[in-house]
Structures are given as C-alpha cells and as structure tokens.
Amino acid sequence: MKTENKYGVDERGFYGRFGGAYIPEMLYPNIEELRENYLRIIETPEFRKEFEGLLADYVGRPTPLYLAQRLSEHYGTTIYLKREDLNHTGAHKINNTIGQLLLAEKLGKKRIIAETGAGQHGVATATVCALRGLECVVYMGEVDMQRQAPNVARMKMLGATVVPATCGSKTLKDATNEALRDWINNPVDTHYIIGSVVGPHPYPDMVARFQSVISREIRRQLLEKSGKEVPDQVIACVGGGSNAMGAFYHFLDDESVKLIGVEAGGEGVDTGRSAATTVLGKDGIIHGSRSLLMQTDDGQIIEPHSVSAGLDYPGIGPQHAHLHETGRVQFVNITDQEAMEAGLLLSKLEGIIPAIESSHALAWLKKMEFTGRESIVISLSGRGDKDLQTYIDFFRL
Numbered sequence: 157m158k159t160e161n162k163y164g165v166d167e168r169g170f171y172g173r174f175g176g177a178y179i180p181e182m183l184y185p186n187i188e189e190l191r192e193n194y195l196r197i198i199e200t201p202e203f204r205k206e207f208e209g210l211l212a213d214y215v216g217r218p219t220p221l222y223l224a225q226r227l228s229e230h231y232g233t234t235i236y237l238k239r240e241d242l243n244h245t246g247a248h249k250i251n252n253t254i255g256q257l258l259l260a261e262k263l264g265k266k267r268i269i270a271e272t273g274a275g276q277h278g279v280a281t282a283t284v285c286a287l288r289g290l291e292c293v294v295y296m297g298e299v300d301m302q303r304q305a306p307n308v309a310r311m312k313m314l315g316a317t318v319v320p321a322t323c324g325s326k327t328l329k330d331a332t333n334e335a336l337r338d339w340i341n342n343p344v345d346t347h348y349i350i351g352s353v354v355g356p357h358p359y360p361d362m363v364a365r366f367q368s369v370i371s372r373e374i375r376r377q378l379l380e381k382s383g384k385e386v387p388d389q390v391i392a393c394v395g396g397g398s399n400a401m402g403a404f405y406h407f408l409d410d411e412s413v414k415l416i417g418v419e420a421g422g423e424g425v426d427t428g429r430s431a432a433t434t435v436l437g438k439d440g441i442i443h444g445s446r447s448l449l450m451q452t453d454d455g456q457i458i459e460p461h462s463v464s465a466g467l468d469y470p471g472i473g474p475q476h477a478h479l480h481e482t483g484r485v486q487f488v489n490i491t492d493q494e495a496m497e498a499g500l501l502l503s504k505l506e507g508i509i510p511a512i513e514s515s516h517a518l519a520w521l522k523k524m525e526f527t528g529r530e531s532i533v534i535s536l537s538g539r540g541d542k543d544l545q546t547y548i549d550f551f552r553l
C-alpha cells in the first residue's frame with residue numbers, strides 16, 4: 157500500500173507500535189470490506205471530482221488562510237489562521253463526513269450510523285445524510301443528550317434518528333458500544349462514520365486523507381500570499397486529532413516545519429481533571445486501535461475533563477501517538493482558563509469568536525517566544541457559536 161509520507165500507516169495498519177484493528181471477530185467482514193476498498197475508491201478521478209465538487213459548492217472550500225494583522229502585532233510575529241470555522245456547519249468535521257458518505261455510497265450502503273459525544277460529529281453526519289438522502293441513526297449517551305440539547309434538535313431537524321445510550325455512564329463510550337452493536341447486526345447495508353482519526357485501521361488513515369485537504373490548501377495559499385513554500389510552525393488542537401492531522405499532513409515530511417499539537421490540560425494535568433493524553437496516557441486499546449489512553453493501572457478508562465466538549469476524550473489517534481513518540485510533533489497542553497482567555501482575545505482583536513477547542517491552539521501563542529521573522533499557521537478548527545453559553549458563564553457576560 158502506498159503511503160504519502162514516511163509517518164503514514166504501514167501495510168499492517170500500524171504507525172510504529174500504535175494502530176492496528178483490535179475488534180470483535182463479528183466486525184471483521186465490515187472492517188475488511190473497508191480496508192480492501194477505501195484506497196482504490198478514494199483515489200479514482202471520479203471520486204476525487206465528486207468529493208472536491210461538494211467541498212467547493214456545499215462546504216464552501218477553499219477556506220481562507222487569513223493573515224491576522226492585529227493578532228500578529230499583539231504577539232510580534234506573523235500569524236495566519238486557517239479558517240475551518242467558515243465551513244458549512246461551522247467546523248472541519250464535515251470534510252470527513254462528506255468523504256465517508258461518498259465512500260459508503262460507492263460501497264452500496266443505504267444506511268449510516270455514527271456515535272457522538274458533544275453532538276458535533278452527529279450533526280456533521282446528519283447533515284451529509286440529508287444532503288444525499290440516506291437513512292441516519294446517531295447513538296448518543298443519554299446524559300450527553302441532555303447536556304447538548306440544541307445539537308439533538310439539529311440532528312432531528314436534519315432527519316436523523318437519535319438513539320439514547322442508556323448503559324454505563326450514559327456518555328460517549330456507551331454510545332460507541334451501541335453503534336458497534338448496530339454495525340455487527342447490519343453488516344451489509346450500513347456504514348459506520350467515525351468522526352476523528354481514531355478507530356480500527358483503516359479509519360485513522362482514511363479520515364486523515366479526507367482532512368488533508370486542510371494542509372493542501374495551506375501550502376498553496378501560503379505560497380500565494382507570502383512566497384514561502386512552508387510555514388515555520390503549524391499549531392492545532394488535538395481531541396482525537398483530525399483537524400490537527402489535516403493541518404499537519406502535507407508538512408510531515410518537511411522536517412523544518414515545527415508541528416505542535418495542543419491538548420486540553422483542563423484544570424491542570426495534576427488535578428485529576430484533565431484530558432492531556434500524551435502526558436497522562438499509557439499504551440492501551442481504545443476504540444479498536446492501540447494508542448495512548450488515560451487509564452487506571454487495571455485498565456479502566458479515566459474520565460477526561462475539558463471545558464471544551466470536543467477535546468474531552470481519553471485517547472488520541474494512533475498516528476498522533478506515533479508522532480509524539482518519534483518527536484515529529486511536539487505535544488503541549490493548555491488549561492481551561494488559558495483557552496477561554498485566548499478565545500476572548502481573538503474575539504476582541506480580530507472579530508472572530510472561535511470554538512473553545514480552537515482557543516486551545518490560539519492560547520499556545522502566549523507561551524512562545526518570537527523573533528518577528530516567523531510565519532505561524534493556526535488551525536482555527538471551528539466557530540464559537542456553539543460555545544456561547546460557556547463563554548457567557550465563564551466571563552459573566
């Protein structure tokens with residue numbers, strides 16, 4: 157199998173010792189079908205044309221690479237924002253759901269399932285199912301459904317069925333179990349859309365390829381705007397790691413480009429209320445692949461905490477675990493407080509209210525030292541409308 161860069165997946169589905177497909181035997185046929193077909197299908201000119209057409213006309217790509225003048229002056233360097241917040245539905249997630257939906261159609265699937273925690277991936281999935289007229293079932297923890305009622309309403313408006321997961325802690329991992337059970341029972345007509353660079357092989361590679369449009373555009377836009385082939389640094393927040401993987405993808409082999417993944421430190425990595433997986437995690441199996449994950453000594457998942465729902469995940473994608481281990485990507489973390497302040501700063505300096513996830517990437521700027529000659533690209537993964545209540549409560553607006 158052809159990988160596009162030296163940090164890509166090997167033919168066994170691994171990134172170093174991370175990755176693979178650790179799945180119940182009943183899921184083998186589903187995963188095998190995907191693994192055998194995904195590259196062949198997504199590399200055909202017909203698929204590319206359809207994918208790129210929808211990204212252009214439906215999502216609104218290319219998203220701008222915006223030179224943030226006042227933010228740059230504030231920090232004394234040159235900062236570009238990759239505006240994924242301007243995508244239809246307000247974040248990068250739709251790049252992946254469109255890709256997987258088109259792939260599902262080519263595989264003859266009639267029905268889509270997904271699981272969602274905060275609801276963002278559920279909404280992105282329900283959106284593309286409405287677009288193409290496919291049945292959509294989204295599994296969501298009962299507790300999350302109460303916490304994220306507006307996203308439940310959005311999914312329903314879009315025609316999806318939202319099924320509450322009522323077992324265990326009634327949150328994301330319970331929803332994942334329900335979705336897997338559904339897929340085992342419906343292997344022929346159903347495709348399971350996973351929302352980040354996680355899951356059994358080939359999901360992490362497939363999602364990275366769909367999101368890689370972000371760095372393909374950054375390269376071209378930066379050259380047009382500044383005459384530079386590559387930036388000095390690319391900074392992105394990491395939940396599962398899909399916007400980061402998309403923003404890093406076409407720079408992985410340019411070792412001069414410093415890549416920084418920003419995890420959610422929550423209330424601080426030592427407080428027991430954090431989601432900084434590369435600091436707190438150990439080797440383990442999560443979501444069907446070997447990666448780093450936050451767990452107790454006897455392998456129970458430790459509940460993560462972050463002010464931003466999209467970063468509140470106890471693992472990271474296996475490729476990120478590998479990029480961490482090889483040192484190709486530097487992983488850092490930012491607390492809730494620091495992220496919130498960075499979100500407010502961007503709003504006041506640039507008139508852009510960012511998603512709190514993206515605010516984590518922005519907050520890293522404050523920790524850096526600049527000479528004034530760098531060019532920095534930040535992945536602005538999403539917009540802050542969904543987070544307004546959190547901003548209101550935090551700043552007593």
Ligand SMILES: *Cc1c(COP(=O)(O)O)cnc(C)c1O
Pocket residue numbers: 247248249276351352353393394395396397398399400466467511513514537538539
């Ligand atoms: C879901 C989400 C994230 C985190 O997911 P990744 O897979 O790590 O990108 C980040 N930002 C926004 C706006 C999101 O909706």
